[in-house]
Amino acid sequence: MSLSFEDLPIRDDLRGMIPYGAPQAPLPVALNVNENTHPVPDEVAGDILDAIARALRDINRYPDREFTALRESFAGYLGEGLQREQIWAANGSNEVLQHILQAFGGPGRTAFGFAPTYSMYPLLTRATGAAWVAGTREPDHSLSAESAAAQVAEADPDVIFLCAPNNPTGTPLPLEVVTAVYEASRGIVIVDEAYQEFAPRDSPSAVTLLPGRERLVVSRTMSKAFAFAGARVGYLAADPAFIDALRLVRLPYHLSALTQAAATAALAHASTMLRMVDDIVGQRDRISATLEALGYRPYESWSNFVLFGGVEDPSETWRRLYSRGVLIRDVGIPHHLRVTAGTEAETTAFLDALASIDSEA
Numbered sequence: 367m368s369l370s371f372e373d374l375p376i377r378d379d380l381r382g383m384i385p386y387g388a389p390q391a392p393l394p395v396a397l398n399v400n401e402n403t404h405p406v407p408d409e410v411a412g413d414i415l416d417a418i419a420r421a422l423r424d425i426n427r428y429p430d431r432e433f434t435a436l437r438e439s440f441a442g443y444l445g446e447g448l449q450r451e452q453i454w455a456a457n458g459s460n461e462v463l464q465h466i467l468q469a470f471g472g473p474g475r476t477a478f479g480f481a482p483t484y485s486m487y488p489l490l491t492r493a494t495g496a497a498w499v500a501g502t503r504e505p506d507h508s509l510s511a512e513s514a515a516a517q518v519a520e521a522d523p524d525v526i527f528l529c530a531p532n533n534p535t536g537t538p539l540p541l542e543v544v545t546a547v548y549e550a551s552r553g554i555v556i557v558d559e560a561y562q563e564f565a566p567r568d569s570p571s572a573v574t575l576l577p578g579r580e581r582l583v584v585s586r587t588m589s590k591a592f593a594f595a596g597a598r599v600g601y602l603a604a605d606p607a608f609i610d611a612l613r614l615v616r617l618p619y620h621l622s623a624l625t626q627a628a629a630t631a632a633l634a635h636a637s638t639m640l641r642m643v644d645d646i647v648g649q650r651d652r653i654s655a656t657l658e659a660l661g662y663r664p665y666e667s668w669s670n671f672v673l674f675g676g677v678e679d680p681s682e683t684w685r686r687l688y689s690r691g692v693l694i695r696d697v698g699i700p701h702h703l704r705v706t707a708g709t710e711a712e713t714t715a716f717l718d719a720l721a722s723i724d725s726e727a
């Protein structure tokens with residue numbers, strides 16, 4: 367038998383853990399990890415390439431450790447009078463979250479989130495030696511301010527994750543839940559707005575709540591709305607003192623010069639990069655309506671994906687979609703599956719494949 371990592375002198379608290387493992391398969395229609403399936407628009411790709419080419423001329427030197435231009439760009443993009451001292455960035459929002467847990471989690475501490483929620487929260491938490499505590503949601507996956515605040519007060523965690531909208535359910539999170547949780551806690555409150563750009567235009571971001579709340583952090587990513595998942599760029603906004611804490615745990619020069627150049631160039635074209643958001647929202651709503659017509663139970667979604675119930679045997683449906691060239695996600699919730707809204711053609715391929723499976727059954 368081959369060696370397992372558990373045969374090595376690994377940390378006791380890592381034994382039995384399972385790594386993040388969404389399948390990566392070269393299928394024609396991949397709608398399983400909530401990417402933006404539209405490529406970067408051609409007119410922006412040229413500028414990004416030019417910026418990378420310029421950065422390449424200085425690649426013998428370490429990059430700007432403070433990624434000043436990029437932070438300036440994120441502050442401008444988020445608006446609300448934010449200054450670059452309030453911005454942090456890293457290789458994907460996963461690394462941003464890891465930095466927060468390295469500084470505020472760790473052995474003897476706890477992090478808390480309302481299940482079901484993003485599967486990386488417990489993994490990132492435990493990897494720093496902290497304990498994960500899961501709270502609960504209503505049957506429709508929503509959260510009331512009263513229940514959220516009561517659960518947080520009871521658990522008294524050091525770090526709280528509020529995923530808004532929530533992955534894998536798509537559920538919106540009213541700002542009054544954020545303020546109630548903040549008031550009921552003493553720890554860091556992270557609002558993970560990875561999918562905020564897919565929410566209705568008039569729904570305010572938790573960024574508006576930052577003034578006067580030094581324990582509040584709003585994290586974002588370029589992986590979803592910006593169609594930049596492969597570049598690995600996530601960021602957050604918080605009090606400058608919070609940013610100082612993250613400097614203690616990041617690796618020196620953690621954001622490569624090429625990443626900084628590409629992201630800054632992309633942000634200069636934010637409106638073009640975000641052009642596909644309306645289209646994706648349209649496909650998401652079409653998925654929900656069609657799933658309902660097919661007899662499934664889609665949940666309200668403010669993101670670029672739809673969780674749906676009423677699936678008799680999720681692993682069997684997943685497999686049959688797979689054999690038709692369509693990759694979606696079994697998130698481990700009994701009788702549920704999750705699908706990302708793709709281009710119109712990809713979305714049609716998914717809906718047609720599902721309908722054909724149903725008609726066979």
Ligand code: PMP
Nearest residue numbers: 458459460484533560587589600
């Ligand atoms: N937060 C949430 C809620 C997510 O769904 C994801 C990606 N699936 C991330 C953070 C991490 O994204 P990235 O590291 O690509 O920024």
